[in-house]
Amino acid sequence: MAKRGRGERGPASFQKKMTEAEFDEDMLAMGKQKSKLASWLGLQLRTKFSYHIPTNEFDKQDWEKLWSDAKVQWKILDDGPKDVFIRKAKKNSTDRRSKLVRKYVNKNKTPFEKYDYLDSSMWPEFVESKTTKEFLEKSAKAKASALNNKDFHRTGRTGYRGLKDNFDDRWQRLMAISY
Structure with missing residues (x-):
């Protein structure tokens, strides 16, 4: 494993006892544990789902196992958030491969200096x-379609989940500006 310099973040550590994850009415993680749950999910995807296999080719049991591991680790009592969790996991898995294509495949580079955990034999x-x-x-068609989008999302890197915490306050400010 490469030595990390000051200010560089290493792998997330989950040594402390985790409290029960909380979910809102949209089944999105919330509260103090939401960022830890997101980090845990990223770590699980990185270690259990190989980058060279497309998301749609993973067996349904792989996603079910990921969910059952999350239920145990995060003391999730029911299957309410299951669909949202698995959908997010699949999107993260796809996004990881897209990033590898954009930053490395398209530029004829290899990612192993930065991502030393990747299996180089599969590259x-x-x-x-x-x-x-x-x-x-298919990529060219998707790029052309993306260029037609005139209404870009502006939720930031935390997505809707991050906006939701401050939604009421933001809505009140927007309403005050419009009148």
């Missing part, structure tokens, strides 16, 4: 799958 297979004619056509 040629990953690059080959992301440079096929079919993939490049």
